Amino acid sequence: MWKACLVLAFSSTAIVDAFVATPIRYTRSFSSKKISWNHVVINSAALLPPDDFQSEMDQLIPSDISTNIEQDVADPPLLQQQQGPSVTTGRLLVLAAAALYGTNFATVKVLDEHMPVQWSAAYRFSIAAAACLALTPSEVWKKKDSLNALLGGAQVGFWYALGYLCQSYGLQTVDADTSAFFNAASILVVPALDVAIKGSKFTWNQAASLLFAVGGVGLLELGPSASFNFGIGDYLCLGQAFLFGVGYWVLGSVSVKHRDAAEVVTVGQLLSIAFGFILFAGVGDWPTATEAISWATDPLIVGGILWTGLVSTAMALYLETIALQAVSAAELTIIMASTSIWGSAFAFLTMGELPPPAGIGGGILILIGCLLSAFQKEEEVETVM
Structure with a gap:
């Protein structure tokens, strides 16, 4: 009986970790100006995001957003650069x-x-x-x-x-x-x-x-x-x-x-x-x-x-x-x-x-x-x- 309870508790923890910790890691990846869906890691190795879940998330966020953000970081806005007259x-x-x-x-x-x-x-x-x-x-x-x-x-x-x-x-x-x-x-x-x-x-x-x-x-x-x-x-x-x-x-x-x-x-x-x-x-x-x-x-x-x-x-x-x-x-x-x-x-x-x-x-x-x-x-x- 105690083994069954232990397995149930472990499974519940893994599920919570998968659906709560995963958005946090997506957010951290986004705030660092680079989104990489392939590097999402969940503590419970047994429960990984399914392929259809990752595809849905890819559709929600434009694929070129990380590229644009990286370019903005590499090239500061024109107004911040020293510009002479035309x-x-x-x-x-x-x-x-x-x-x-x-x-x-x-x-x-x-x-x-x-x-x-x-x-x-x-x-x-x-x-x-x-x-x-x-x-x-x-x-x-x-x-x-x-x-x-x-x-x-x-x-x-x-x-x-x-x-x-x-x-x-x-x-x-x-x-x-x-x-x-x-x-x-x-x-x-x-x-x-x-x-x-x-x-x-x-x-x-x-x-x-x-x-x-x-x-x-x-x-x-x-x-x-x-x-x-x-x-x-x-x-x-x-x-x-x-x-x-x-x-x-x-x-x-x-x-x-x-x-x-x-x-x-x-x-x-x-x-x-x-x-x-x-x-x-x-x-x-x-x-x-x-x-x-x-x-x-x-x-x-x-x-x-x-x-x-x-x-x-x-x-x-x-x-x-x-x-x-x-x-x-x-x-x-x-x-x-x-x-x-x-x-x-x-x-x-x-x-x-x-x-x-x-x-x-x-x-x-x-x-x-x-x-x-x-x-x-x-x-x-x-x-x-």
């Missing part, structure tokens, strides 16, 4: 930055007529650097590569500082619209550096673009007297174009390397530029108290410094840094060629400056040469990719 957004950001840069030529020329170049630039970039430092979230500085991003931005700022120095002194003897058209030649620097440093091939398109650019520079110097007058200001404007081109080229690699630290890269650029101009201003003549007060109380000077510091410098550099996460340096220079058009338009609206017909033709030739070079480079990049 190519279209990047191009629009560059266009906006080019329009802001275009206002610099006339504004800087006005500032330089009312105060020394080195001091207007020192105030301008110090304000820009301070604003970017204040607006940069503290969490950004805690990232591991924040120091490298800052140093990368400082490297770009070194080239930009030299370019802005050439721009400021060149505008003392050259019209703002002419300086703006000269600046378009910076687009030729990026493919030239690719050829010289990266070993890219120099194509016929790039050779043709150089010819157009040289011809455009020549026409820019044809005034009403139809004679060339290439002075120190023109050389400084060409130096500005070269130095800005080097800055674009360096910034292209820095922005891609530090995609999630655009603010830090921008701060590095502005700190480097501001430090350079403060050092340059410090070794020269210091303003008197009367001059300093007159600068601080002149609405034209204060407005010009705030505009060039906060808007056409800090904001433009930030937009440019963000855009380079989506577009190449060569494509950026395509759109940056429009800076000369924006600059000439702004100079005409604010100062009434309009180049002669020969100068307008020269600007068009420069733009054609720039576009030929940049479009060729863009095709080469697409072919490699």
Whole structure:
């Protein structure tokens, strides 16, 4: 009798284990993002789920659910991944930055007529650097590569500082619209550096673009007297174009390397530029108290410094840094060629400056040469990719 009771108790335990413990094990298998009906084990080896029971359970739960869950675990949602702007957004950001840069030529020329170049630039970039430092979230500085991003931005700022120095002194003897058209030649620097440093091939398109650019520079110097007058200001404007081109080229690699630290890269650029101009201003003549007060109380000077510091410098550099996460340096220079058009338009609206017909033709030739070079480079990049 006791043997029969023992067998009955054992059988009851096995049945409970089969129909109670089994769903728990199915649940555990499901919560681990992987469902495997073949690995269901019941403590009582004598009682296994019948084949028809397993088939019914398979029909209740879609067969691809475990595959989808595993893929979700392996590939986190797109919103959780670091994403840069789209190519279209990047191009629009560059266009906006080019329009802001275009206002610099006339504004800087006005500032330089009312105060020394080195001091207007020192105030301008110090304000820009301070604003970017204040607006940069503290969490950004805690990232591991924040120091490298800052140093990368400082490297770009070194080239930009030299370019802005050439721009400021060149505008003392050259019209703002002419300086703006000269600046378009910076687009030729990026493919030239690719050829010289990266070993890219120099194509016929790039050779043709150089010819157009040289011809455009020549026409820019044809005034009403139809004679060339290439002075120190023109050389400084060409130096500005070269130095800005080097800055674009360096910034292209820095922005891609530090995609999630655009603010830090921008701060590095502005700190480097501001430090350079403060050092340059410090070794020269210091303003008197009367001059300093007159600068601080002149609405034209204060407005010009705030505009060039906060808007056409800090904001433009930030937009440019963000855009380079989506577009190449060569494509950026395509759109940056429009800076000369924006600059000439702004100079005409604010100062009434309009180049002669020969100068307008020269600007068009420069733009054609720039576009030929940049479009060729863009095709080469697409072919490699």
